[in-house]
Amino acid sequence: MAKTPPPQRVLIFPLPLQGPVNSMLKLAELLCLGGLHVTFLVTDHIDARLRRYSNVQTRFQSYPGFRLQAISDGLPENHPRGDKFLEVFESMKVYTKPLFKELLQSGGGDRISCVIADGGLGFPLDVAEDVGIPLFIVRTISAACLWVFFCLPQLIQSGELPFTGDDDLDVRVKSVPGMERFLRRRDLPSFCRSGNVADPNIELYKGESTNNPRAAGLILNTFEELESPILSHMCGVCPNIYTIGPLHAHLKSKLAATGASLPDFSNSLWEEDRFCLVWLDSQPHKSVLYVSFGSLATVTRDQLMEFWHGLVNSGQRFLWVIRHDSVAGESRVPMELLQGSEERGFIVDWAPQEEVLAHPAVGGFLTHSGWNSTLESVYAGVPMICWPYFLDQQVNSRLVEEEWKLGFDMKDTCDRSVIEETVRNLMEVRKDEFQRNAAQMASSAKTSLGDGGSSFSHLERLIQDIKAKSV
Ligand code: UDP
Numbered sequence: 001m002a003k004t005p006p007p008q009r010v011l012i013f014p015l016p017l018q019g020p021v022n023s024m025l026k027l028a029e030l031l032c033l034g035g036l037h038v039t040f041l042v043t044d045h046i047d048a049r050l051r052r053y054s055n056v057q058t059r060f061q062s063y064p065g066f067r068l069q070a071i072s073d074g075l076p077e078n079h080p081r082g083d084k085f086l087e088v089f090e091s092m093k094v095y096t097k098p099l100f101k102e103l104l105q106s107g108g109g110d111r112i113s114c115v116i117a118d119g120g121l122g123f124p125l126d127v128a129e130d131v132g133i134p135l136f137i138v139r140t141i142s143a144a145c146l147w148v149f150f151c152l153p154q155l156i157q158s159g160e161l162p163f164t165g166d167d168d169l170d171v172r173v174k175s176v177p178g179m180e181r182f183l184r185r186r187d188l189p190s191f192c193r194s195g196n197v198a199d200p201n202i203e204l205y206k207g208e209s210t211n212n213p214r215a216a217g218l219i220l221n222t223f224e225e226l227e228s229p230i231l232s233h234m235c236g237v238c239p240n241i242y243t244i245g246p247l248h249a250h251l252k253s254k255l256a257a258t259g260a261s262l263p264d265f266s267n268s269l270w271e272e273d274r275f276c277l278v279w280l281d282s283q284p285h286k287s288v289l290y291v292s293f294g295s296l297a298t299v300t301r302d303q304l305m306e307f308w309h310g311l312v313n314s315g316q317r318f319l320w321v322i323r324h325d326s327v328a329g330e331s332r333v334p335m336e337l338l339q340g341s342e343e344r345g346f347i348v349d350w351a352p353q354e355e356v357l358a359h360p361a362v363g364g365f366l367t368h369s370g371w372n373s374t375l376e377s378v379y380a381g382v383p384m385i386c387w388p389y390f391l392d393q394q395v396n397s398r399l400v401e402e403e404w405k406l407g408f409d410m411k412d413t414c415d416r417s418v419i420e421e422t423v424r425n426l427m428e429v430r431k432d433e434f435q436r437n438a439a440q441m442a443s444s445a446k447t448s449l450g451d452g453g454s455s456f457s458h459l460e461r462l463i464q465d466i467k468a469k470s471v
Contacts, residue, residue, distance in 0.1 A: 008470040013117040018295035034463040037065030049269040113470035138219040145392035150209040164195035187398040221245035224454040273348035286363030292321035293368035297389035310419025369393040381442030383434035
């Protein structure tokens with residue numbers, strides 16, 4: 001009797017950053033649940049952190065087809081990767097690319113039949129084409145920001161780019177179809193302000209509109225109902241799009257449907273302070289503002305003090321994540337400056353964010369508008385105050401305020417009185433309105449994940465297509 005062939009093996013290759021690793025591990029598990037084998041490829045640096053701080057190894061024991069595999073990024077161990085990730089990408093293009101090609105050819109012991117790689121890496125598409133393995137691009141930014149990247153050539157051609165931070169940033173941008181109504185210069189990705197059309201970031205992202213259509217499909221961590229006007233424009237350039245987000249919630253929903261009982265998923269690259277959940281347990285319903293600027297953003301000492309005074313003067317309770325490396329140019333956070341509101345404020349180095357946002361005591365999120373944080377907040381039904389730091393965050397924060405009416409966009413301002421007033425507005429004055437809008441959006445996210453919902457159906461289609469296209 002003929003032997004049944006083993007399930008197809010997909011190699012997933014995320015960008016070596018917390019946000020993308022986080023969401024793509026969830027995608028990995030969803031594919032394992034869909035009957036595929038998965039090799040999860042990360043750089044040595046990320047591999048070491050995952051093995052130290054996350055429970056990926058124990059979590060994936062339930063999936064015998066899962067492998068965590070490491071590849072070198074070509075940089076010395078002590079390189080400050082978090083601060084200088086353009087250097088990481090540059091090094092990977094030169095050093096990791098040939099190693100990746102070898103791996104695809106040898107499979108590291110397994111036969112790789114399909115690749116899912118972060119489009120931000122660039123080179124995996126060339127390599128996969130070269131060795132004849134189908135590749136799906138995944139992007140862990142918003143569809144809106146990706147669409148802006150697609151439109152960079154038109155923005156340059158129309159003369160809307162370049163501009164500088166000294167130009168009038170409130171001028172409307174016309175060359176991004178579907179976003180003409182609300183997009184201003186200040187809402188474009190931060191690198192657009194460089195005043196230089198040859199800026200390395202502009203160069204890096206200009207190729208998106210030509211690269212993405214070359215892939216077998218484009219996988220996005222979003223859901224149709226959240227970004228449908230943009231998605232309908234994007235489909236014109238890149239017809240095969242799978243919107244399967246919010247991934248963190250999609251996984252929970254699939255696991256609940258299978259009745260599987262697995263250890264909690266912690267895929268942090270830092271140690272989580274779980275005591276803040278105990279502190280939250282003792283706080284009133286929707287009374288706490290959660291404050292976090294993600295894994296990469298830094299603030300100056302002055303900005304730290306503006307936030308501190310703004311939060312304290314607002315009179316609201318807050319839980320604030322201040323990473324030990326989050327004050328630019330300082331090796332430690334000057335905690336001695338942040339004294340005097342201990343009964344209302346709680347500071348941690350790193351929090352279990354998804355659980356924090358789902359906690360009934362949390363009523364608002366002051367965020368840097370990273371895409372994962374934004375989606376996690378949308379799903380949890382938590383209104384936001386946005387203080388975007390860079391890249392896609394400038395676009396995301398505009399959507400939060402103008403398109404979705406889920407809170408305030410505080411970009412380009414860091415002033416204690418503005419912070420104080422904005423926090424009061426979100427948590428008190430306009431609380432009901434924002435809570436209502438956030439609850440509606442959260443409900444539409446949940447519907448998209450349910451049987452027959454948009455993200456549910458796109459994932460089914462993705463798994464079928466991977467199985468059909470695999471070589
Ligand atoms: N995160 C976390 N604990 C924290 C802060 C952030 O677990 O204290 C997680 C958060 O849930 C999200 C990711 O780190 O999944 C940050 O990704 P995002 O895209 O929001 O921002 P980035 O860190 O890439 O700027």
